[in-house]
Amino acid sequence: SGAGELAGRRVVITAGPTREPIDPVRYITNHSSGKMGYALAVAARDAGASVVLVSGPVNLPVPVGIEVRPVVTAEDMLKASMDAVDEGCDLFIATAAVADYRPENRADDKIKKSSESMALPLVRNPDTLATIAGRPDAPFTVGFAAETTDVASYAKDKMQRKKLHMIVANDVSVPGLGFNSDNNAVTVFWPDGQEAIGPDTKKAIASRLVALIGEHLKQE
Ligand code: PMT
Secondary structure, eight states, X not given: XXXXXXXXXXXXXXXXXOOEEEETTEEEXXXXXXHHHHHHHHHHHHXXXXXXXXXXXXXXXXXXXXXXXXXXXXXXXXXXXXXXXXXXXXXXXXXXXXXXXXXXXXXSSOOOOOSSOXXXXXXXXXXXXXXXXXXXXXXXXXXXXXXXXXXXXXXHHHHHHTTOSEEEEEETTSTXXXXXXXXXXXXXXXXXXXXXXXXXXXHHHHHHHHHHHHHHHHHO
């Protein structure tokens, strides 16, 4: 099966949320427990890959035999991921729920309550997945897409725009699945095919994903 294709490969995975500081006590973030990314890291390790896990702040134990590189912001995630890819990478998988925007300025001191309303200017964050997929030496790249409507069409559009080999679409509008849950249901798209996986545990979905990615890696 495809999983055998992962043996001896170097895999870099992003997981978890990012945190974008507003001041020393507040930040902007996204829902993400890191469970999907950590499950994929374990499945890739079990398939014989050497795995670097670039992880935002999560409450999960470091899996045995996996190198976790902790990051906080989207900018940190880009830098840590580029460094890990520079060291050698056959497969890059982005499961992280990255904040698309960050506060333009980070206040040095806690912002005090004064007026009844306030505006917080935001600026775009760098896109780690698109940056890595756009490298001349790009590894095989797999993205995730968390969507609430038109899941398939948004996901396929992201795959084309970001020049990915595969995309894993996650309908995060289904109660009990997706963010934070131990369970998930996904549809994987590649340029000329698709496969639905689950609903099932993130562990089971991760092992099927690793096998499927392996089948496509072999054809590269
Ligand atoms: O962590 P869990 O609780 O287990 O939940 C798992 C999950 C639902 C977070 C995960 O399965 C998932 O769907 N992750 C992608 C979430 C997301 O916000 O996707 P997106 O559509 O915003 O981004 C598309 C892709 O680009 C993703 O692979 C993302 O990691 C990547 N990206 C996005 C923005 C950015 N600045 N940098 C990126 O690398």
